[in-house]
Amino acid sequence: MPDMLHMDTLPKGCVAALALLLFLLSVSITVVRLRTKMLAGAPDDPTRLLAKLVRAQGNTAEYAAMLAVLIVMHGAAPRPAWVSTMMALAVAARVVFAAGMLLSPSLARFNIIRAVGACGTYVAGIALALALVIR
Template sequence: MHPVVITCVAALGLLLFGLGLAISMQRFRTRTLDGHSAEPTDRLHRLVAAHANTAEFAPYLAVLFLYLGSQAPGTATVALIVAATLCRFLLVLGLLVVGRLDRPNPLRFTGALGTYLLGAALCLVALAGI
C-alpha cells in the first residue's frame, strides 16, 4: 500500500472523529444535549454541518483510496487522492471559520466542487483498472 494513500485515509478518519469530538466538547460547554440552534453563525450548528458533510463523503473516499492504493497507483492517482483529501479539509474550513452557513464562500465552494470532481475522477480511475 502506498504510504501517501494511508496518510490520506488516516487524515479523513482524524477529520471525521475530530469533528465528532469537537461536537461533544461544544455540547458539554453549552450544556446542549440534543439539537442545535438554527442560527448560521452558531458554533455547534457549524460543527454539526461539517461533521455531517464529512460523514457523507469520507467513508466512500476512504474505501476508494484503499482500493486504488492496493493497485500500485501511479503518481497521477496518488495526486488525485491527495487533492481530494485536501478538498475535504477546505470544505470543513469553509464551514467552520469563514462567513456564515447561509452564505457561500470560496473555501466551501472549492472544497465541495473539488470533492465531486476528484471523487468522480477517482471512480473513473478505478473503472479503468478493471
C-alpha cells in the same frame, strides 16, 4: 478489499487524515455541546459554532467513507501518478471544505473556501471512481 498492510504511505496517510478529520470534528461537537449545554440537535442559527460543527461533521461523514474506500481500492496496487494526486486532492478538499464551514460567518451565505472544498471533493471523487472503471 486490498490488504491495508501492503499499501504505501500515501493511501494510509489519506485514509488516516479523513478519519482524523471526522473524529476531531466529532470531539469538537461534544466539547461545544458540553459548554453550551445543548446536548441534542443543532441550533437553527447558521452563525452558531455548534450548527457549523454539526454540518461540517455530517458532511464529512457523508463523503469520507466513500473516499476512503476509493483510496483503499487504488492503494494496494501500482497506480498512475494522477490517481495519487487525486487521493491527496480528496483529503485536501475535505479539510478545506470543513475549514470553510467553520470559518464562514454564516452557513446561510456563500463561502468561497467551502465552494473550493466542495468542487475539489467532486473532482477527486469522480476521478477516483472513474479510475477504477478504466483500470
